[in-house]
Amino acid sequence: MNTFQFPSTFQFPKNEQVAEMAKANVEAWVACGTAVTKGMEELTKAWFGFCSTLTEQSVAAAKATMTAKSFTEVLDVQSDYARNVYDAALAESSKVSELSLKVANTASAPLNARVKEAWTTLVPKAA
DSSP: OOOOOOOTTOOOOOHHHHHHHHHHHHHHHHHHHHHHHHHHHHHHHHHHHHHHHHHHHHHHHHHHHHTOSSHHHHHHHHHHHHHHHHHHHHHHHHHHHHHHHHHHHHHHHHHHHHHHHHHHHHHHHHO
16 A cells, blocks of 8 residues: 655644744735736826826827928928837836846745745755
8 A cells, every 4th residue: 555654754834833833824815916907006007197198198289280380391291200109118128127127026925935934944854
């Protein structure tokens, strides 16, 4: 009969230790959720700020187009507008990437700490 046998040095954690670990795990998840919520708030503010800027640029380009005196002037206005939107989108994507990475690192830190602590607490006992 093949059955799994624990090494003779393995000890199951005591109830108090399990309760403390569970409490710390819940606290880590709450900290993670808080970090994600704050990060999403920052990302949302950045996104709406970007949309507001694009709207202002669009209105300004539309006004300049309507007051243009020649077709060449219309093309110049539209060309400038397209270049500005492209540059702004590029800059904003970089900003959002950096902010997203910051949020991910901040949110995962409490969970990483819990995994590390569980590993150092439980694994040596099983070896």
